Amino acid sequence: MMAWPLPTASPRNGASAQMQWQAIVDFDGTISEKDTTDCVLARFAEPGWEAIEEDWVAGRIGSRECMERQVALLRAAPDVFDSFVESFAIDWGFAFFVRVCQRHGVPVTVVSDGLDRTIHAVLRRAGLAGLPVIANHLEPVGADRWRLTSPHAARDGSCISGTCKCSVARSLGRPATILVGDGRSDFCLAERADIVFAKNGLIAHCDQAGVEYRPFSRLAEAAPILDDMLTGVVPAAASHHIKDLING
Template sequence: MQWQAIVDFDGTISLDDTTDRILERFAAPGWETIEAEWVAGRIGSRECMERQIALLRVSPDILDTFVDSFEIDWGFAFLVRVCQRHAVPVTVVSDGLDRTIHSVLRRTGLAGLPVIANHLESAGGDRWRLTSPHASRDGSCVSGTCKCNVAQGLGRPATILVGDGRSDFCLAERADLVFAKKGLIAHCRATGIEHHPFAQLADAARLLDEMLTGTMPAIASHHLKDMIDG
């Protein structure tokens, strides 16, 4: 089976939501009000982040120094090794900021991994703008990064999702194997999505290794079961 792995960044690879930490430290007043609109469902994450990023007031060098302090779950390196051993390509797919993700991955020695996320761009001085090159073109998804479209575009028939929150909800319904933590666990339980809960990525990596070596059967989605049976 040709698997592909999509791994979320904020709260999954990183220990915290890195975008929230940046906004808390460097955004002008008003970003919390925009956040509340998103939490209430009045706006999508794409609009939310565009408006919030416009409030950032920080020079690029200070921002990059701040990002250097972010901690990650070091089990991610183990997860990547497991996937590489089984010829499963890993893509970091996030509704967060590409600049942050690339910086963290460089520091952890995993800079070669493909990253799909919103694009954070300096607008000169201490100002910033956000673009979303991986948003849904037909408006069916209000996220900055449509993970379902990304999964389809990667081209392999079976998808492993590793995630933790709202940006993963849609793909969790379509993925063939779901590893979930935090809010994604609650969503999967509420909607009846088969999933494997985890607290640390090393635990997810060990379980995935067992599944891919055949010592433990993977839970397949109905779509994948149809492909296997038919």
């Protein structure tokens, strides 16, 4: 496999090559072992949430509308909800992936079209509470009802997701994005990111869209590959845009 080194010279903007990168990591099915939102709905939602899910799968509604309607069906006291979601396991390799990024000065942001309350609880239990999380906001209303808001939706209405990952990537400010994901909420950003690590449904999308990616099943597989990229070995499949970035 052809490869080329990351240069030691500073790029045009005066920052080191590594300082140009940011990592965006999906949560449900990527960091978490299961889709935690589906687990929450299966445990606490009144009947009807699956029919709403079917409308989303069929493309009749966007994920934002889907989630808002499903969350309105939740019935759980906050302490019961929190106790349940704290039990969710994560891919143990995520901590390794985070350490690799930190060693190279690459900030990691968890960006999800899921529920922020769940994500914070799971990461806190895993000892990763310091990571920034961008997701839909879940808040209790009364004794056992819940409301969802989407502070990171696309303002221009161009994206029907609750969290527009493309908008988030732009707002984070670094010119080169590493995406790690597994599903539909990652499709749009995968077509714009500079490095893509994909699993599950995101693999099929990348194949269909002609997007270059690195497949993985566990994050412990992705971490050493990224380490090689950032320490001097970039895969030959990298795009010309990546070459331009690392060559300054």
